[in-house]
Amino acid sequence: MKSILPILSVLAAIVVLWYGGAVWLNSQWTYDQAARAGVEVSFSEMVVDTLRQDRPVLPAPHQVAVGLWQGVAGQAITSKRSLVFHAWVTFSATMAGFGLGTFAGILLAIGIVHSRAMDMSVMPWAIASQTIPILAIAPMVIVVLASLGIKGMVPKAIIAAYLSFFPVLVGMVKGLRAPDAMQLDLLRTYSASQAQGFWKLRLPASMPYLFASLKVGIAAALVGTIVAELPAGATQGLGARLLSGSYYGQTIQIWSALFGAAILAALLVLAVGVIERITLKAKGMAR
C-alpha cells in the first residue's frame, strides 16, 4: 500500500505531460485554421481549441476517455461501433489460441523432460526461435490461409497459439525439472513409477514456473491476435479498429482501441494471476 502515492503521482505526471503534448502538437492546426479565417487567437483560446478538435494529432486524455466510454457503454453490444463487440472478437481468438498453444507447450515439455533425445534435438531450436521476430510474419500467415479459404477466428488463433507456445514450453521444461535430486530419490525409495513421479512431484512443482510463463504467453497471444487482425480485409477486432482508424485519420478511434486493448491485456494477466493464487494455495505453495 506504501506505493499507492508514488504510482498515482507518476500517473498524474503522465497525464500532465500528455495534456502538454496535446496542446503543443495540435496548436499548429488551430493557428492554421485561424490564419485561414483571418482571426487572431489568444493563447487561452488556442489551448481550449486544441483540446476539443475532431481529428487531433494527439487527442487529449478526456477525449480518449469519452471515446472509450462511448465505445463501451454508448452502443449496443452487438453494434459494429461497440468496443465491447470488437474486444470480444479479439478475446475469443486470443483464448482459443492461448489454450491450444498452452496445451501443445505442456505436452511437448513433458516429452522433452522424459526423452533425452527430444530434449537435445528440440530445446536449442525452441530457444533460438524466441529470437526470431515471428510476430512480423503474422499478417502473411493470415493472407495465405485466407487464400486457402480459412478465414475468421482460426488463423488468428493459430498465430496466438504459436506465440504462447514457446514461453509455455520453456517455462514448463524448467518447472518439470525443478524437483531436486533428493526429492526424486525419495520417490525412488518409495518405488514410485514414472507416472506417479510425474503426477505427484513434477507437475505440482512446475506450477509456479507454468504460471509465470502463462502470464507472458497470454500477453503474447493477445498481441499476436491484434497484429493478425491488421491485414486489410479484417473488419472485426481491436486490430481492425486500429487499422480503420489509421486509414480515415480518426485518431480518437485509434487511441480508444489502443486503450481497449491495454485494458483487455491487463484483465487477462490479472485473471491468470488470480488462478495462480488459487492453484498455489490449493497445492500449499502460496507465499
Next chain:
Amino acid sequence: MNEALVAILFWGVAWGTNGVLANRFPKSRLVRAIVPALFGVTLLVLWQGLVRGLEVSPVILPAPSDIATAIGANLPLLWGDFAQTILKGALAGYLIGCGAAVLVAIAVDRSPFLQRGLLPVGNFVAALPIVGIAPILVMWFGFDWQSKAAVVVVMVFFPVLVNMVAGLAATDALSRDLMATWSASYPQALLKLRLPAALPFLFNGLKIATTLALIGAIVAEFFGSPTRGMGFRISTAVGQLDLPLVWAEITVAALAGSGFYGLIAMIEKAATFWHPSQRGH
C-alpha cells in the same frame, strides 16, 4: 509420392541416430552440437520431401530449395530491405530507446519515491500491446525509417527501463556501506559499484529488446512505408502470391533476429565475465 517416402525414411533414421547419440554420449560437446543440427536438417528434408512428394502448390508452401533460389536471385533487393528496416529503423530506434531507458533509470534511481511509482507502471506498460501505437507514430513521423525508429523506441524503452531500475537496486547493503566508508562520492559509487552490478539485469532487458525492435520495425511498415523495407516487401509479395520471396524475407528476418541477439549475448559475455551465470561453463 517417392520423395515423401524418402523424406519420412530419412526422418526415421535421423531420429534413431539422435536417440542413440543422445543416450550413449550425453556429455560429449560434439554430440550436443550434432543432435540439434541433425534435427534441423531433418525438418528441412521432411519439408522438402513432403512439399515435392505431395505436390503442394508453391502458393501455399514453397519448398526450401525454392526459397534458397529466391534468396540467391534477389540478393541486392534483400540487402536493400535489410538496410532500410534493420540498419536504419530497428538499430536507430534500439540505440535511442535503450540509451534513453538507461539514462531515465539512472535519474530515477536517486529518488526512491519515483522508483516505487515508476516500476509498477513500467511493468504494466511492458505487458501491453504497444505495437498498436505503430499507426499513430507512422502518422506523426511520416513513412520513412524515422517512424519505424520511433515505434522501436517506444517498444524497447519500458522493458529496458524496468530491468535497469531493478539492476541499479541490486547492490547489497554491505557493498554500499563499503563505498560509504571509502567516502566515495555518488558518481564514484555509481560508476564503480552500481553500474557494474546492474549490467546482468541490463543485458537481460537488452536481449528481450532485440526481438521487440525487429518486430516493431517490420510491423510499422505494414502501416505505410517507402517502396522498400522488409515489412513492405512481405505485404506486397504476399499480394502477388510470390511466396518464395516472402519466405526469403522471413529467412533474412530470422537470421537478423538471431544474429542481433547473438551479438548482444556476446557483448554480455565480454562485459559480465565476472557474473556467476557466465562462469559456469
